[in-house]
Amino acid sequence: EVQLVESGGGFVQPGRSMKLSCAASGFTFSYYDMAWVRQAPEKGLEWVATITSDGSSTNYRDSVKGRFTISRDSAQSTLYLHMDSLASEDSATYYCSIIPPVYNNPGWLAYWGQGTLVTVSS
Amino acid sequence: DIQMTQSPSFLSASVGDRVTLSCKASQNINKYLAWYQQKREEAPKLLIYNANSLQTGIPSRFSGSVSGTDFTLTISSLQPEDVATYFCLQHKSWPLTFGSGTKLEIK
Numbered sequence: 001e002v003q004l005v006e007s008g009g010g011f012v013q014p015g016r017s018m019k020l021s022c023a024a025s026g027f028t029f030s031y032y033d034m035a036w037v038r039q040a041p042e043k044g045l046e047w048v049a050t051i052t053s054d055g056s057s058t059n060y061r062d063s064v065k066g067r068f069t070i071s072r073d074s075a076q077s078t079l080y081l082h083m084d085s086l087a088s089e090d091s092a093t094y095y096c097s098i099i100p101p102v103y104n105n106p107g108w109l110a111y112w113g114q115g116t117l118v119t120v121s122s
Numbered sequence: 123d124i125q126m127t128q129s130p131s132f133l134s135a136s137v138g139d140r141v142t143l144s145c146k147a148s149q150n151i152n153k154y155l156a157w158y159q160q161k162r163e164e165a166p167k168l169l170i171y172n173a174n175s176l177q178t179g180i181p182s183r184f185s186g187s188v189s190g191t192d193f194t195l196t197i198s199s200l201q202p203e204d205v206a207t208y209f210c211l212q213h214k215s216w217p218l219t220f221g222s223g224t225k226l227e228i229k
Contacts, residue, residue, distance in 0.1 A: 047218035
């Protein structure tokens with residue numbers, strides 16, 4: 001059974017950093033592109049970043065470029081999101097997700113974890 | 123960025139009704155659209171990918187269709203457990219973008 005378990009969320013002051021983790025199991029982690037998606041309280045969904053299966057390529061939404069870094073450790077089957085210079089607009093539940101192998105497009109988000117809540121507040 | 127416009131934002135229907143939810147892309151995205159169901163306090167669940175492919179394990183009362191840049195999610199016979207918010211996602215190009223959601227309730 002596919003399992004994605006996010007951790008690392010909590011309260012953080014504006015301008016500070018935070019690192020999220022997503023522990024994956026039930027599938028061959030190194031075969032799949034992975035993504036982070038966020039959802040502010042009572043709001044819609046917002047794609048944040050994607051990393052390829054071998055970690056060689058990443059994509060970010062403009063509002064997080066230069067502040068967030070997505071990475072992965074295939075030996076630990078873990079996905080990460082390092083977030084710097086956090087602002088109140090970054091407050092959200094952060095989900096990690098699996099992208100199935102596809103061609104000619106970035107791919108859809110097939111399975112999601114339960115999310116971890118990040119609250120940026122002074 | 124490709125904008126995804128969902129309608130209606132809220133829908134109330136009776137058990138057994140045929141329900142249609144819409145999502146319109148601001149430009150051509152071919153068939154690269156997915157539909158998700160999000161129940162209260164839960165993570166989104168994939169229902170449909172590539173516009174009309176049913177995800178494994180999803181009941182057959184859910185179906186997707188496309189006409190140009192207009193996409194439709196149909197629930198053929200609404201069940202009480204279908205109460206949720208439904209989102210569309212375009213996966214044609216970066217950045218991936220979601221619709222704002224349709225909240226579906228039982229009348």
